[in-house]
Amino acid sequence: MGQRRRPGRNVSGILLLDKPRGVTSNEALQRVKRFFKAAKAGHTGSLDPLATGLLPVCLGGATKFSTFLLDADKHYRVRVRLGITTTTADAEGEVVAQLPADGVGEQDLQAVLARFRGPIEQLPPMYSAVKHQGERLYKLARRGIEVERTPRSVNIHRIELGSFEPPEFEIDVHCSKGTYVRTLAADLGEALGCGGHVTDLRRTGVGPYLESGVRFVALDEVERLALTEDRDTLDALLLPLESALHHWPSVGLSEDAAFYLRQGQAVLVPRAPTQGLVRLYDPSQKFIGVGCILDDGKVQPKRLL
Template sequence: MPRRRRGRDIHGILPLDKPLGASSNAVLQRVRRLLDARKAGHTGSLDPLASGVLPLCFGEATKVSALLLDADKTYRFTCQLGSRTATGDVEGGVVETAPVPDLSEDAVRQAMQAFLGDIEQIPPMYSALKQDGKRLYEIARAGGEVARHPRPVHIRRFELLAHRGDALDLEVSCSKGTYVRVLAEDLARALGSVGHVTALRRIAAGPYREHELLTLEQIEAASREGDDALRALLLPVDSALPDWESVTLDPDLTHYFKQGQAVTVSDLPAAERIRVYGEGSGFLGLGRRLPDGRLAPRRLILCN
């Protein structure tokens, strides 16, 4: 007998405020159970010691999770100067100390300028990257260390929020793959000292911002009110794609598009990425413009 899949078909995105101390997967599974959702995924892990924006995708929304994973992120964090830890944050023990120069805010901001734009980072040993089939953090926890190659990242914005003695409150908007712990360590070195992250919060991921987040407590309260209250928390799948061009198909074209066929659309946007809707059918998925000017399905997302 085929194994029966558990859960319900629920589609949408829930912008969670991940709490401190919990893993991203743990909170995903907790919310999944509350929704009784059959299919779920998150859009890029946050360390247990980090909090903030963690969009959770359910049902058909999991088809756009990779797009959110690739999106820029914004973090607010504190860099403690004078000591470096094994993990780059407060979880690891101190492995190096150094005096902290008498720094002005102008001197800090001037040093930060060197990190804007395209830069390279050496991934930390305490990361989930794999080498020879093993996670780097597994090698590090066993007392080992391996050579890592620099990886390109992009820093779009880097701001000093406050300079409190030997602590710097900072905010950065960056590309996927950016390690804030490495950024803090590299900035500390540029300032003539060493440093580590003592607080980290993601305040934006793609189109989702801190002000629209839901806490686990709010979700649990909605679950006690019933299914309608839970479903009301979900944002539509296309909320992940606000900057994409869009097109709406008439019923005949909708039929063919849903069958995976390319269709001819008047005034089709000259864009690589297109949101596709059907009259009376809602969001149909992602489309792409073919060289001959027709619209072809890139990924069907059928929530109805």
């Protein structure tokens, strides 16, 4: 009989990983899982290999709550090159069209950006992980196959011009989940009449985690601490899993209420919010999970530790 594989450590929390360029999200995830020797790990929304920036990695019990970060708003800093259209809408694709962009001024760009604020429709790119009849679109695209896609509704909460150095410009984008930033860049280029593609992309925020307010951790730093076996310092990089939900109201439970919630029953909690999702804490102020407020005012367990 082969040797049984030893289970990983029961370590739990969220690592705000600063994904380096040229590494896939899954490769970054697997390396973090190996460095922490974690039994369980998952990330909260892929970044293209070209992209850098925030890739929250959930370890242990935090994986139960990763869906809430998947559904959260995202923030990006994007550099776009006008005048060149590529197959992938980024610098890694093949050039399919070139048009002069020297006639585009800052006023033209500002006027077009204004048209993309708020709810918009996006056509998922062929180079994406969307499935068509069970197969990823990017796999079809690599074989030269293009299929019909259905436009999706997304929301561009904020899109602001940073630097403008023709033929390139930089924008800061705050958008809803499911937004294709490469498609946004290509659509901006098309609206300007010259085409465009992404040359640099950095995710600067996911949900409550913004680069301006928290520290992103480099993959090299995680590896260095793992190699020196400085386990305490390594684990100190992890944020508590409820930090992903800190913008939600908290509800303190009595012992009885906590008991019945753990049995899957809805309970009435005095002075609880009247609607929405809430963080749940037992009488010792220990986080036990997430609940939602029902129409009758009771708290219904949604995801518990």
